[in-house]
């Protein structure tokens with residue numbers, strides 16, 4: 001075993017660092033939807049122009065054609081600079097892009113993939129519905145074939161970034177005669193199509209990062225179907241396993257930085273007793289040390305995961321273990337921060353603020369819900385990793 | 391970068407597993423309960439012959455010269471099978487003796503004729519090249535001739551005879567033997583400063599490996615039981631209270647093992663943050679082993695609470711190892727003092 005990076009990888013890291021130092025955004029991320037869209041796309045475009053977009057994507061689709069290890073290096077340096085998450089571009093880069101790459105036809109690939117990488121477009125994910133959350137396969141948004149179009153009627157919910165998205169990976173029911181997993185179709189929806197109505201939902205953190213989306217006779221060309229009609233479940237599953245695998249690397253690196261920031265903060269700030277630095281409190285000190293140990297183990301698991309993935313290509317159910325561990329730690333660390341700031345927790349903040357511990361704490365509750373709840377991850381681990389009966 | 395066991399390493403684990411299952415079955419712990427020593431000396435000699443004590447010892451001293459990640463996998467495997475006897479201290483002592491030039495002792499530890507137990511200072515006292523002083527817990531020192539002491543500054547080998555009035559105590563773990571002795575002045579046979587070879591760091595990583603092995607073993611035990619035990623007409627593993635407990639165990643033991651191997655490689659390659667990662671490994675592995683063992687008892691119901699079942703043996707071993715080479719609270723304090731990892 002070794003943790004060595006090759007000379008080439010070390011050089012790559014240096015290039016990343018140099019480039020990031022020169023090109024990283026200087027302004028903080030705006031709070032309004034239009035501002036976020038512009039900011040995230042501009043930053044993606046800058047990365048693309050610098051040759052850093054889609055590092056591990058194949059070159060034929062405009063990517064760097066490099067390995068997951070190089071992708072990891074990029075994320076490590078990226079997060080170390082304290083740069084923002086790729087929030088609005090996340091679905092394009094981590095779900096829709098990879099899915100189109102795996103299951104799309106040539107036309108779909110050549111149209112969509114470069115646009116995602118270049119920062120021309122934002123994607124959103126229209127999977128969840130009011131009656132289909134954890135039980136995603138029970139989704140009911142209906143699509144019927146009319147000539148060379150699908151006509152969609154129904155409703156999605158919790159669609160992140162829907163209000164600033166150009167395209168949507170949309171799951172619709174095209175047949176309800178068989179089992180619920182059959183009869184689902186994965187289709188690309190242009191969010192500007194007439195009949196789509198988007199209503200933002202305010203979250204407990206205060207922002208409106210997700211939306212309800214209503215479809216009223218929305219006409220989508222059949223050529224936008226990825227995979228076959230009624231084969232959407234298997235197409236969707238390739239996306240989800242991506243989300244639970246490689247896509248977490250960046251968040252995990254960022255979480256490690258949060259812990260380090262929190263330790264520094266606890267040294268410099270008076271703790272809940274109003275007298276001593278927070279870190280002088282034994283309980284706080286131990287919880288900080290445990291958080292350090294835990295995020296280190298998360299990183300080690302990520303490395304092991306990358307080694308597995310590089311041998312077998314798809315992340316598989318092991319990704320659920322990472323996602324679960326990550327969600328638990330996010331919540332634990334965010335709650336620790338609240339205990340450290342003490343009564344300063346009465347003052348609201350945003351997770352985008354520097355040291356925005358209160359906003360971060362509120363946000364942390366989403367981590368064990370979005371992308372499949374922690375209970376569902378435990379089911380997956382129990383059944384698919386450990387082989388327990390259903 | 392590669393953190394997956396190589397084919398060579400998988401062979402090593404398989405060979406150790408074979409040996410432990412056939413020659414050191416867990417049942418032996420109960421069979422020797424009440425006897426002065428927990429060790430089956432014949433099996434010990436065979437284990438020595440197999441090279442279990444000298445895997446990491448440099449080849450020039452007759453060892454296999456394998457790297458710390460190999461040793462971590464070995465000590466995880468030993469713990470998974472609740473191997474009895476002072477494997478860790480004997481193999482670390484061989485390393486100390488080798489570097490102190492005592493080739494005779496190296497040879498006798500390697501062939502299994504000399505066993506080296508562990509002494510842990512409890513409360514005030516001192517351990518250094520000039521001598522040792524204080525009250526010590528003696529762990530697995532029954533029938534041994536030498537004792538290893540490990541501090542952050544260095545490691546000492548002391549003759550057991552130097553410990554006066556050794557009083558045998560009832561050990562919480564039936565798989566080890568415990569005694570105590572108060573030393574006012576004792577001579578140190580060998581002292582190896584950390585600067586020459588960081589024995590404490592190795593001990594920390596290898597005890598983390600043992601804990602990760604325990605965490606792993608009980609996860610398997612609980613999962614197997616959850617598949618087989620039927621209540622209400624179905625295996626109990628269909629219920630989420632049980633399934634999710636097993637899933638949490640799997641995550642905790644995976645995190646513990648991943649971090650331990652990560653730390654082993656860091657120590658091996660002399661990375662600057664090696665200490666950080668070793669302390670982190672000990673922390674996550676202690677918690678994983680103790681929590682998983684507790685959960686495993688619960689998954690087994692009444693049977694899990696019996697002496698006859700193995701679950702409690704894992705729990706008790708987990709507690710023992712978590713206290714070796716640094717109290718958990720001290721490990722946390724040391725960890726917090728480190729700079730950010732690389």
Ligand SMILES: Cc1cc2nc3c(=O)[nH]c(=O)nc-3n(C[C@H](O)[C@H](O)[C@H](O)COP(=O)(O)OP(=O)(O)OC[C@H]3O[C@@H](n4cnc5c(N)ncnc54)[C@H](O)[C@@H]3O)c2cc1C
Nearest residue numbers: 125126127128133134158159160366369370371372373375
């Ligand atoms: C911040 C955020 C962003 C999101 N973004 C998107 C997005 O962009 N696109 C999208 O399609 N969706 C998105 N979601 C939706 C998310 O995928 C769902 O919320 C999630 O799958 C849970 O579904 P639900 O909300 O209907 O809860 P439910 O499924 O109703 O679950 C409620 C509770 O019951 C538990 N539960 C349900 N079934 C089981 C079971 N079988 N075993 C044990 N417990 C169970 C759950 O774990 C949960 O605790 C987002 C959610 C959040 C919080």
